[in-house]
Amino acid sequence: MPAPLTTPAIVLRSWSFGESDKIVSFLTESHGKLRGIAKGAKRSRKRFANSLEPFSLVNLRFLDRTAGLVFIQGCELVQVFKRLTATLDKIAHASYFTELADVLSNERDENPALFAHVRNGLAFLDANETSEVAIAYFELKLLSLSGYQPGLDHCRRCRAGWRGNAGRWNFSLRDGGVLCPGCSAFRREVAPLSPSALEFMEELERANGEFPVHLSSFPADARREGHLALLRFIQYQIGKELKSAPFLDAFST
Amino acid sequence: MANYPAPLTRLIKELSKLPGIGEKTAGRLAFHLLKESAEEVQALAESVARLKRELGLCATCFGLSEVQPGNGDQPQCGICGDPRREREKICVVEEPSDLMAVEKSQEYRGLYHVLHGTISPLDGVGPDALRIKELLGRVTVEGVREIIVATNPTVDGEATALYLSKTLKPLGITVTRIARGLPMGGDLEYTDAVTLGKAFEGRREI
Ligand SMILES: [Zn+2]
Ligand SMILES: [Zn+2]
Numbered sequence: 001m002p003a004p005l006t007t008p009a010i011v012l013r014s015w016s017f018g019e020s021d022k023i024v025s026f027l028t029e030s031h032g033k034l035r036g037i038a039k040g041a042k043r044s045r046k047r048f049a050n051s052l053e054p055f056s057l058v059n060l061r062f063l064d065r066t067a068g069l070v071f072i073q074g075c076e077l078v079q080v081f082k083r084l085t086a087t088l089d090k091i092a093h094a095s096y097f098t099e100l101a102d103v104l105s106n107e108r109d110e111n112p113a114l115f116a117h118v119r120n121g122l123a124f125l126d127a128n129e130t131s132e133v134a135i136a137y138f139e140l141k142l143l144s145l146s147g148y149q150p151g152l153d154h155c156r157r158c159r160a161g162w163r164g165n166a167g168r169w170n171f172s173l174r175d176g177g178v179l180c181p182g183c184s185a186f187r188r189e190v191a192p193l194s195p196s197a198l199e200f201m202e203e204l205e206r207a208n209g210e211f212p213v214h215l216s217s218f219p220a221d222a223r224r225e226g227h228l229a230l231l232r233f234i235q236y237q238i239g240k241e242l243k244s245a246p247f248l249d250a251f252s253t
Numbered sequence: 254m255a256n257y258p259a260p261l262t263r264l265i266k267e268l269s270k271l272p273g274i275g276e277k278t279a280g281r282l283a284f285h286l287l288k289e290s291a292e293e294v295q296a297l298a299e300s301v302a303r304l305k306r307e308l309g310l311c312a313t314c315f316g317l318s319e320v321q322p323g324n325g326d327q328p329q330c331g332i333c334g335d336p337r338r339e340r341e342k343i344c345v346v347e348e349p350s351d352l353m354a355v356e357k358s359q360e361y362r363g364l365y366h367v368l369h370g371t372i373s374p375l376d377g378v379g380p381d382a383l384r385i386k387e388l389l390g391r392v393t394v395e396g397v398r399e400i401i402v403a404t405n406p407t408v409d410g411e412a413t414a415l416y417l418s419k420t421l422k423p424l425g426i427t428v429t430r431i432a433r434g435l436p437m438g439g440d441l442e443y444t445d446a447v448t449l450g451k452a453f454e455g456r457r458e459i
Contacts, residue, residue, distance in 0.1 A: 013375060016440075018273035043443050054375060054408050085411045088419065095374035095408075243377030250379070 151177030
């Protein structure tokens with residue numbers, strides 16, 4: 001019998017399984033993404049009280065049984081981000097952050113920096129007003145932590161910088177970053193980026209560690225453009241649409 | 254399973270589609286049935302077949318309802334048809350099994366509406382996938398004064414409650430949520446009748 005392991009974790013999803021069990025997907029600090037079975041979770045309040053719902057920060061104790069599902073022995077609530085379920089707007093944002101964490105993390109792949117970023121993201125949403133700055137910063141840093149950092153300061157092909165280089169710059173999904181007007185000619189997978197969106201994204205990249213709330217001084221159009229370019233890029237990388245993305249628009253206030 | 258006679262293989266295949274039943278358990282059940290009398294097996298088969306034939310969804314509340322044979326009208330459940338129920342209150346639940354759990358608590362004497370699911374951003378389920386339009390239709394014609402949202406205490410249950418409140422309040426309806434004494438992530442179906450009764454008493458406006 002292997003010894004139980006413990007790790008801080010964030011609940012990403014949970015599903016009912018059979019009469020009384022739940023399958024839960026976690027982002028853990030020390031084992032990447034894990035899926036486990038919580039036996040009796042639908043009936044027993046004691047072992048899993050309140051701790052298996054999405055967005056919860058927990059201390060997970062589990063038995064690793066080779067590949068596949070781990071066996072969840074216990075799950076202790078460390079912090080419940082209460083305000084994340086207080087409004088539709090917050091639920092939509094927290095769901096989007098959680099789905100991003102899910103699709104951009106790997107199973108059993110230790111990535112404590114990515115875990116910390118997701119935890120900070122949920123804590124920030126819990127304590128602050130929602131905004132496109134927070135969304136775009138969360139997206140960009142998560143991309144970088146999962147190895148998909150887009151190139152934003154120079155043209156991905158000819159290395160020209162966009163500052164002082166007038167014309168229509170674009171974001172290319174295939175090249176994973178911005179392309180100058182010359183290099184993006186005749187390409188259909190690109191989408192234009194305004195100069196102020198380019199500057200916004202560069203500032204986002206520079207911000208490291210804290211959510212850059214001061215960037216809300218950027219025009220609303222630029223912030224939205226930046227977020228949409230990153231969303232498109234994420235969906236391109238994972239090869240599917242994010243289920244929670246439409247709710248950001250529908251439920252935002 | 255490869256060497257079993259075809260009728261046995263077929264039954265095992267059907268049984269193993271049931272929740273929580275693997276192929277091994279399905280095999281055990283099939284062999285058990287094989288030993289039963291013909292009458293017993295017939296009774297089981299009969300009641301399985303009648304389930305779908307005689308049970309439908311109530312055309313008003315979408316709870317389970319017995320379909321009257323030979324009745325061309327739309328099915329109406331016993332609760333919607335009961336003149337003693339308080340008609341100005343509608344309790345909104347996720348599934349028919351939740352309706353039964355609330356009934357068991359004997360705390361509530363109003364009407365119901367079953368959504369058949371919840372809003373879920375993580376699963377991509379929006380309001381249009383649920384029986385919300387039908388609820389709005391009832392509210393405007395039936396003289397309803399209070400909607401009691403009894404969705405489960407989960408993220409999706411909360412999202413659904415908040416959406417209903419946002420949509421119904423402008424119509425002048427009081428929207429209440431059953432008390433938060435229920436554990437987060439819990440399930441109405443598995444909540445004991447006393448706790449559920451208290452949650453109804455302690456409901457508050459959202
Ligand atoms: Zn170029
Ligand atoms: Zn009915």
